[in-house]
Amino acid sequence: MNQDPIESSPTLESLIQAIAQHRDKQAFVQLFNLMAGKLKFYAIRCGANEQDAEEIVQEALISVWHKASQFNPKTAAATTWLFRIVRNKRIDFVRKSRPDQIQSFDLFPDHGGEELEIDAESDLTAQFTRTLIEYLPDEQRQIVYQVYFEGKSHSEIASEMDLPLGTIKSRLRLALNKLDSLAKEHMSWLIIILLTTY
Template sequence: MTLVPFDPDRAAAPPASAEDWPAQMRRVAEHQDREAFGRLFAHFAPRVKSYLMRSGSLEEAAEELAQETLVTVWRKAALFNPAQAAVSTWIFTIARHLRVDAARRHRLDGAGDECFEFDALEADQPSVPEQLDATRLARRVRDALHRLPPEQAQVLRLSFYDEEPHARIAAELGIPLGTVKSRMRLAVSHLRKLLDL
């Protein structure tokens, strides 16, 4: 058992109860009450810092983020809604968002680039065998398209190559939408047979 030394200053000011935090937030939001904010800061800043350190932040970064969190609480106190969340939940959510933003900035600023293996990156372009396969397949598709009935090939080209929606194809060709769809189905079915897919 550990004995905590008596602190007369602590005894003089009763600690704010859990129910008191929404009232403190309201005082900050409505009156920019520095005393209420001081209570919030004194209670939550060390807890937020501890949470951030347990989440992997270094002590200095956790200290900065905890202060930034409470500054955000001061600025955005009017946005707090006690019907949606407890004060602690709202504050720790702000802290978590700031930590995620800081981690993103850290990555975007290039931190850690010295450890990154650029040689391990794969090339953006396909390999030579993949390129040859793609060329052969493109030739087979082109040949198969020439073997389709012209009305099927036409709707297929408009849909896949020109990326036209079926309704626009119907309007362009002056045929019903159902006819476009049935021609598409037939064309795809024929292509599968021609390509042995």
């Protein structure tokens, strides 16, 4: 007598596939039990408080239920896919509350293919960002520091620096593009830090 593989030894991949193909509620419950705690912990590591983290994870798991068919095990591991959904929900959550403020995830957008250890990423972002910011021109570096490390909005910086809001946004966008390019150039150095720190 053959056993249902989901019941005998469920994997994240098989649970997601069962949700996608059969709208399997039992598979969803199993996925929730396996991952909800880890996803909540990751949301907190990304900067959410406990209450917000619970809301983010709930929204993320609802997305899993509706979008399970989008999971492709050939392009990403199931855990990576799930963490990315939580990360995106966290980004959406912050942007809704402070739409004019750039956050650390804006400095390093998710490109999909370049995967680093999820838990280590959030710990290293600030250290790595500070190093890369030193490569920016002074006028861009000043704005990035005020936005990223001091939490100021575009309009606040424009007022303090007596510059048009459009100029602030333009300089910030140039800085973010430069940081993104620098991050890619220095990726091997970041990997070395990962390997020696964790």
